Amino acid sequence: DGGITQSPKYLFRKEGQNVTLSCEQNLNHDAMYWYRQDPGQGLRLIYYSQIVNDFQKGDIAEGYSVSREKKESFPLTVTSAQKNPTAFYLCASSKRTTGNTIYFGEGSWLTVV
Amino acid sequence: ELKVEQNPLFLSMQEGKNYTIYCNYSTTSDRLYWYRQDPGKSLESLFVLLSNGAVKQEGRLMASLDTKARLSTLHITAAVHDLSATYFCAVDEGGTSYGKLTFGQGTILTVHP
Numbered sequence: 001d002g003g004i005t006q007s008p009k010y011l012f013r014k015e016g017q018n019v020t021l022s023c024e025q026n027l028n029h030d031a032m033y034w035y036r037q038d039p040g041q042g043l044r045l046i047y048y049s050q051i052v053n054d055f056q057k058g059d060i061a062e063g064y065s066v067s068r069e070k071k072e073s074f075p076l077t078v079t080s081a082q083k084n085p086t087a088f089y090l091c092a093s094s095k096r097t098t099g100n101t102i103y104f105g106e107g108s109w110l111t112v113v
Numbered sequence: 114e115l116k117v118e119q120n121p122l123f124l125s126m127q128e129g130k131n132y133t134i135y136c137n138y139s140t141t142s143d144r145l146y147w148y149r150q151d152p153g154k155s156l157e158s159l160f161v162l163l164s165n166g167a168v169k170q171e172g173r174l175m176a177s178l179d180t181k182a183r184l185s186t187l188h189i190t191a192a193v194h195d196l197s198a199t200y201f202c203a204v205d206e207g208g209t210s211y212g213k214l215t216f217g218q219g220t221i222l223t224v225h226p
Binding site for chain 1: 117146148154155156157161201212213214215216218
């Protein structure tokens with residue numbers, strides 16, 4: 001089945017650690033995105049990528065890093081510089097044309113312990 | 114900076130009643146999305162509205178877009194319990210940054226018997 005796969009679904013991070021969230025899609029979409037959702041709030045854009053080997057900062061990029069070496073993959077690293085990383089992280093993808101549906105993965109819950 | 118505001122933020126409805134959720138946004142855009150989110154789950158795409166006057170319907174939900182008023186509405190007809198969820202509108206900034214969505218805060222809908 002086509003879709004977006006995020007892993008792990010649940011992740012615990014110790015203070016000072018970097019962690020990486022995986023996002024893989026087999027929809028042949030060019031564009032991929034990472035959003036963060038805090039409890040009871042809407043989503044905020046962290047990074048987005050419209051083509052391989054290129055990505056742009058979103059509204060809350062500080063403390064995060066990404067790479068886009070393959071069309072199918074857009075991993076997100078939450079670095080120790082991100083002071084409040086506990087949140088629900090959602091990866092999304094879409095075709096690279098105006099007005100296409102943006103599809104979301106199942107999400108990853110990150111908790112700092 | 115694009116701002117998106119939904120109201121109401123909380124909506125408690127009786128089964129069988131009708132109601133409307135409003136989504137206002139602050140800058141010119143003709144690309145607006147509605148999503149549904151169940152607790153602890155990812156986002157499910159409901160509607161993509163791409164032009165002034167666009168109206169789309171699916172089951173008991175109907176969405177419309179007025180780009181001149183910078184307003185979208187999500188109308189619920191004869192609510193049923195299964196519609197209980199959080200509903201988000203999201204606006205695409207447009208231009209070359211397609212897919213870069215700014216979300217509203219979400220409307221938590223609870224349908225009571």
